Amino acid sequence: MKKPFSISRRTLLKATGAAALGLIPVSPLLVRAAGKTHPKALQAKSWAMVINAKLCPPGCRICSEACHKAHNVPVMPDPRQDVKWIWQESYNASFPYESHPYPDDANAKRTYPLLCNHCENPSCVRVCPTQATFQRADGVVMMDYHRCIGCRFCMAACPYGARSFNFKDPRPHIRQINPTYPTRTTGVVEKCNFCDERLGIGQLPICVEACPAKAILFGDLSDPASPVRQALAANVTLQRKTKLGTRPKVFYIV
Amino acid sequence: MLEHAWNDTGPRFKAWLAALLLLMGIGGFCYTIQLGTGLGVTGMSRDVSWGLYIGQFTFFVGVAASAVMVVLPYYLHDVKVFGRITIVGKSLAVTAVIMCILFIVVDLGMPSRLLNIMLYPSPGSVLFWDMIVLNGYFFLNLVTGWKILEAEYTGIKAPDWVKPLVYIAIPWAFSIHTVTAFIYSGIPGRDFWLTALTAPKFLASAFATGPALLILISLALRRFTGFDAGQEAIRRLSIIVTYAMSITVFMILAEFFTAFYSQVPGHMYALKYFFTGLYGANSFVLISWVFAGLCLLALILLLNPATRRDEKWLTVACASTFVALAIEKGISFTVGGFITNPFGRVTEYWPTGIEFGVVVGIWALGAFLLSLLFSLFVTVKRRSERGLV
Numbered sequence: 025m026k027k028p029f030s031i032s033r034r035t036l037l038k039a040t041g042a043a044a045l046g047l048i049p050v051s052p053l054l055v056r057a058a059g060k061t062h063p064k065a066l067q068a069k070s071w072a073m074v075i076n077a078k079l080c081p082p083g084c085r086i087c088s089e090a091c092h093k094a095h096n097v098p099v100m101p102d103p104r105q106d107v108k109w110i111w112q113e114s115y116n117a118s119f120p121y122e123s124h125p126y127p128d129d130a131n132a133k134r135t136y137p138l139l140c141n142h143c144e145n146p147s148c149v150r151v152c153p154t155q156a157t158f159q160r161a162d163g164v165v166m167m168d169y170h171r172c173i174g175c176r177f178c179m180a181a182c183p184y185g186a187r188s189f190n191f192k193d194p195r196p197h198i199r200q201i202n203p204t205y206p207t208r209t210t211g212v213v214e215k216c217n218f219c220d221e222r223l224g225i226g227q228l229p230i231c232v233e234a235c236p237a238k239a240i241l242f243g244d245l246s247d248p249a250s251p252v253r254q255a256l257a258a259n260v261t262l263q264r265k266t267k268l269g270t271r272p273k274v275f276y277i278v
Numbered sequence: 279m280l281e282h283a284w285n286d287t288g289p290r291f292k293a294w295l296a297a298l299l300l301l302m303g304i305g306g307f308c309y310t311i312q313l314g315t316g317l318g319v320t321g322m323s324r325d326v327s328w329g330l331y332i333g334q335f336t337f338f339v340g341v342a343a344s345a346v347m348v349v350l351p352y353y354l355h356d357v358k359v360f361g362r363i364t365i366v367g368k369s370l371a372v373t374a375v376i377m378c379i380l381f382i383v384v385d386l387g388m389p390s391r392l393l394n395i396m397l398y399p400s401p402g403s404v405l406f407w408d409m410i411v412l413n414g415y416f417f418l419n420l421v422t423g424w425k426i427l428e429a430e431y432t433g434i435k436a437p438d439w440v441k442p443l444v445y446i447a448i449p450w451a452f453s454i455h456t457v458t459a460f461i462y463s464g465i466p467g468r469d470f471w472l473t474a475l476t477a478p479k480f481l482a483s484a485f486a487t488g489p490a491l492l493i494l495i496s497l498a499l500r501r502f503t504g505f506d507a508g509q510e511a512i513r514r515l516s517i518i519v520t521y522a523m524s525i526t527v528f529m530i531l532a533e534f535f536t537a538f539y540s541q542v543p544g545h546m547y548a549l550k551y552f553f554t555g556l557y558g559a560n561s562f563v564l565i566s567w568v569f570a571g572l573c574l575l576a577l578i579l580l581l582n583p584a585t586r587r588d589e590k591w592l593t594v595a596c597a598s599t600f601v602a603l604a605i606e607k608g609i610s611f612t613v614g615g616f617i618t619n620p621f622g623r624v625t626e627y628w629p630t631g632i633e634f635g636v637v638v639g640i641w642a643l644g645a646f647l648l649s650l651l652f653s654l655f656v657t658v659k660r661r662s663e664r665g666l667v
């Protein structure tokens with residue numbers, strides 16, 4: 025007779041093997057959870073991004089689609105309560121105080137990819153009452169979805185509209201769930217994480233990789249040889265709302 | 279002593295409590311819907327991410343702080359006529375803080391994680407300090423109010439340690455509304471909030487709202503319970519309301535000057551949105567003009583000594599003051615910060631039925647607690663005055 029809760033050795037081995045196989049896709053996360061650095065991890069003193077908007081075809085959404093797919097970002101039925109990590113806006117909407125009604129023809133048509141600026145002096149981090157949003161030593165502004173209480177102080181504090189709140193359960197609205205990245209629950213805030221999960225295993229952010237025009241550059245702002253510093257040295261660039269003192273680390277070639 | 283809140287009360291009082299319980303039930307029901315689906319059932323959005331709940335929280339912090347307008351003259355300036363009314367003020371403070379905490383809780387996306395504020399203390403966050411000062415204020419008023427009432431009940435002088443707590447509660451009252459104002463006035467990119475005038479304006483409007491409410495409550499208590507706060511106390515309170523309301527309106531007009539004389543767009547947007555509508559968005563125009571009209575009415579009635587001294591007109595003036603500032607601080611101020619959004623556009627906000635239901639429930643809970651507290655001290659005062667101690 026079968027004992028309650030008994031399990032044969034064969035079943036146990038099979039189950040253990042299956043569980044171990046199941047861990048392969050999330051192994052980078054396990055390496056991080058164990059507090060070890062992946063041998064190929066990309067490191068910097070201050071991660072930054074330069075977007076050459078001149079190379080962005082108007083209305084192109086390839087970077088957004090790749091990012092939202094990789095990070096399980098839902099498309100919520102009510103656009104007023106949508107979740108966005110990287111999205112497109114017009115020139116005037118991207119630079120509301122630095123633009124005028126008569127932009128050049130190219131800029132009049134162009135759309136700019138907008139995302140979290142990973143500010144050097146982030147007001148969202150300052151106001152968070154639980155340190156659920158925090159700044160890493162390499163400058164990436166991160167979200168801890170498990171600590172966030174959903175007070176939305178950070179959303180009021182962000183001058184860039186880069187933060188999204190899960191007003192309703194996002195899971196039914198994710199087109200295809202990517203099992204290697206967590207989904208979020210109702211009631212927490214989320215935003216772009218500069219692909220920390222990819223940097224940790226030696227890969228560039230997915231928007232950088234996905235862009236067919238190579239319009240997005242990524243690198244260490246403190247390293248004069250990095251692609252971002254070279255692009256900054258060679259081009260006139262803009263940041264969004266510099267007047268506010270947040271010191272954004274996403275730059276735009278316009 | 280607690281039993282006196284319930285004993286010796288008539289059927290009319292019990293029916294009143296039952297009605298409030300019903301409203302609390304409706305609020306609770308609405309909240310369960312919100313808890314099940316998420317804050318998506320409210321009118322809030324990515325662009326207007328705070329609404330009626332945070333507005334109501336802000337407004338009731340003001341009501342709580344305003345108790346100091348009777349406590350301070352009584353203890354620091356020996357204004358003896360406020361003796362009977364200080365306990366009303368303290369009850370109002372305790373109740374208002376409970377309502378504030380509830381308004382914060384219903385606004386949270388993850389209320390089950392509320393204690394994270396204490397588990398991961400973040401001294402850089404104004405919200406963390408708000409939690410500290412609100413809790414401190416709650417206990418200061420609860421303990422001192424209770425001990426003073428108990429002293430009256432037993433006829434034995436309150437212990438010596440109560441006195442320093444009474445004095446600490448005075449500056450503490452200013453701190454709760456200042457810290458609440460700093461939630462708004464310290465963040466970049468929200469031009470309407472980013473003004474050093476926010477904290478002083480909050481205090482001034484609170485010191486108009488609270489005493490106006492105290493006058494209305496005193497008149498109601500005299501009518502329904504026979505507890506008389508005293509003509510002189512009401513007269514003095516009405517003068518406080520007059521000064522505070524004048525200063526509040528002055529500060530609001532000063533905001534208009536800065537915005538429209540400088541012509542800096544970010545400072546004009548919210549004010550235009552309120553009074554004329556902006557880019558076709560006009561859901562706040564009606565209540566903004568109601569606010570302006572009530573402010574004007576209140577000022578006329580308060581500044582004119584003949585109407586201020588007439589109890590009927592004073593009631594109208596106090597009700598106008600209370601409703602006007604409940605509109606301004608209870609919803610408009612919060613929404614104004616989100617006009618325009620970071621991209622220069624306007625997203626409209628208006629609370630949903632669920633939001634109104636939850637707010638009504640919390641108001642009913644406040645009225646319920648306040649009724650029991652009033653019933654308690656009216657009975658205690660009556661007994662002590664009859665020498666039944």
